Amino acid sequence: MLQCTCGMLHVSVGSVTVRMRPAAAAGLRDAVAAALQKIEADDPSRAAGRVASRGEDLPS
Template identity: 85%
Template sequence: MEHRTRTVAQNEQCTVQQCTCGMLHVSVGAVTVRMRPAAAGQLRDALAAALQKIEADDPSRGAPRVTSRGDDLPS
């Protein structure tokens, strides 16, 4: 079987491709994780729960963001 992928979703941060074998290829930056659609659904649920908890703990923060380049850290 020849494996071919098609892009099913994409934004500035990630790309999701579906293979003809049914597997998903989820790429974030230089990292690609190959997973079954059911595992991707569980990953989605875990990320949503984590982001909700972060926002509930500190509504002003929302999603965590890196604002420092590290040059303000002690040497």
């Protein structure tokens, strides 16, 4: 992730880069976290394989 001088975030996963405002990135983070919590609540066996990450382990 890079932050532009204009304030936008550039988030790259593999060969895809998404440019977004910090508030949009926070909304995306919250939506993904809620989805993961729902998946784990529906199937607790899936929670065991999940590792907490802040994205440092993702390819850039």
